[in-house]
Amino acid sequence: MKVTDFDFYLPESLIAKRPATPRDSCRLLVLHRDGSSEHRRFFHLPEYLRKGDLLLLNNTKVFPARLTGKKQTGGRIEVFLVRETEPGVWEVLTRERYTGEIQIAEELSGEMFQGRSLKFHSGAEHAWDFRKVLWNLGSMPLPPYIKRKPEEMDKEWYQTVYASREGSIAAPTAGLHFTSELLSTLKEKGVLVRSLTLHVGTGTFKLLRVENPEEHRMDAEFFEIGSDLLETIREVKESGRRLVSVGTTTTRAIEGFLSGRYRRIETKKRGNGDRGSVLLPSVPASPRHTRICGSTDIFIYPGYQFKAVDSLITNFHLPGSTPLMLTSAFSGVRNLLDAYRSAVSMEYRFFSYGDAMLIL
Numbered sequence: 001m002k003v004t005d006f007d008f009y010l011p012e013s014l015i016a017k018r019p020a021t022p023r024d025s026c027r028l029l030v031l032h033r034d035g036s037s038e039h040r041r042f043f044h045l046p047e048y049l050r051k052g053d054l055l056l057l058n059n060t061k062v063f064p065a066r067l068t069g070k071k072q073t074g075g076r077i078e079v080f081l082v083r084e085t086e087p088g089v090w091e092v093l094t095r096e097r098y099t100g101e102i103q104i105a106e107e108l109s110g111e112m113f114q115g116r117s118l119k120f121h122s123g124a125e126h127a128w129d130f131r132k133v134l135w136n137l138g139s140m141p142l143p144p145y146i147k148r149k150p151e152e153m154d155k156e157w158y159q160t161v162y163a164s165r166e167g168s169i170a171a172p173t174a175g176l177h178f179t180s181e182l183l184s185t186l187k188e189k190g191v192l193v194r195s196l197t198l199h200v201g202t203g204t205f206k207l208l209r210v211e212n213p214e215e216h217r218m219d220a221e222f223f224e225i226g227s228d229l230l231e232t233i234r235e236v237k238e239s240g241r242r243l244v245s246v247g248t249t250t251t252r253a254i255e256g257f258l259s260g261r262y263r264r265i266e267t268k269k270r271g272n273g274d275r276g277s278v279l280l281p282s283v284p285a286s287p288r289h290t291r292i293c294g295s296t297d298i299f300i301y302p303g304y305q306f307k308a309v310d311s312l313i314t315n316f317h318l319p320g321s322t323p324l325m326l327t328s329a330f331s332g333v334r335n336l337l338d339a340y341r342s343a344v345s346m347e348y349r350f351f352s353y354g355d356a357m358l359i360l
Contacts, residue, residue, distance in 0.1 A: 003208050007319045008340050016353035017146050019157045024182050027348055027355040035335045042177045042356050051190030052241040058172040058250040059195040061163035064138030069102035082169060092118045108133050141169050143352055167199035173315045173352045174247030194232060197224040198253035213301045220295040223253040227290040233308055242310035248323040251309050256296030258307040265293045301325040302333055312359045316350040331359045
């Protein structure tokens, strides 16, 4: 198995620059395990889910992580906030290794260190005030392949309708196709709708710089899973119903936990603890609201045996990317690449703002 095995031809014209409106009007390629497929619309999804199935969502919320500031020399610099490492101090990405003061706005300034970290000055250290300023000044971190500057509408569109826990630098894009009305329809049908949190970081987009995928190492990403969700999953699996995972990030969170491929994080310390273990067979029944926090660096590629996920809703991914490999592991490489070739010939829209796929 080589990284080049996951390549495919994609005309640039098929890369979506804006989302479908309404959200659930996008196209849906339904891929069956025998390789057969159907071409539908996302609002047809309820036809494929049954009463008692569990639809699992990632409720992470993207924050406007792109900021533009002025250096002491007067030049402009773009800063991409990745994660807060301590109060008021952020890991950042920039195109230059600048060290010195930057002024982002009258109410927001800080000091950059080698273009890798940014310490905001006092006044920005209070979380509530800082978040408010960030939402006013920042722009959404659209992927570079969209090839346009973020617009104000992206703060709404590059966000799922159920996003509630802020912390991602990219959207869990499979969830962008859901509307509140579609979720209500699924619930009325008896589909269980539950959520977990995985904050999308740089790990999801880390390029594979090796020939053999098995040598690639993912960066860890933070997740939270409720003990009540684990109980629900057990009940669903024992009754023969399906867990339908919305997106590769949701899948990595639950499979990373159930595979023991995670590190437990104490909620007070937010530091790395010992690697966890598979807890599904012995989840405590009480208290039901307990949340398990951790970070996972699981890399799922063909050969992986899924522990919980029975069906996958996903987008069309970049050639040779880790999300594409996860999807290949679920559907089979040949089935997936055949489906992708069909999607290209039928001019499906690809990547973050593109169309969707349901793998049954």
